[in-house]
């Protein structure tokens with residue numbers, strides 16, 4: 001082997017090592033739960049205030065996990081404050097798939113699609129497992145009245 005070829009190989013090897021160590025974001029895999037296969041964790045997105053997953057599109061318009069958006073315009077349309085809108089959207093989100101399940105506001109650590117939960121995220125102060133269960137019991141056709149009642153309760157605190 002000629003000297004320049006060996007030199008070239010060493011340069012390529014060093015470059016590849018540096019690339020893998022410093023520049024390539026490491027792919028991590030995580031299980032949603034014990035019964036599911038591992039999913040590739042998607043990194044670098046903003047935290048959604050509603051579901052707490054790092055799945056908010058870069059422009060902050062919509063969450064790719066829960067599909068919800070919190071804006072002053074939407075709050076105005078609903079006739080509630082943005083704070084109340086956040087609470088209502090959280091109750092709605094966490095009561096979606098929780099029939100006969102234990103409500104877990106902080107899990108799973110990663111969604112089926114691979115969005116990780118932000119460990120620093122906290123639910124709205126009025127939202128806990130008890131409130132979500134209460135919300136579940138309410139029939140859909142009663143929701144508008146209940147929303148108003150919940151919103152009024154928050155205002156008086």
Ligand SMILES: [Zn+2]
Nearest residue numbers: 048051063066
């Ligand atoms: Zn979300």
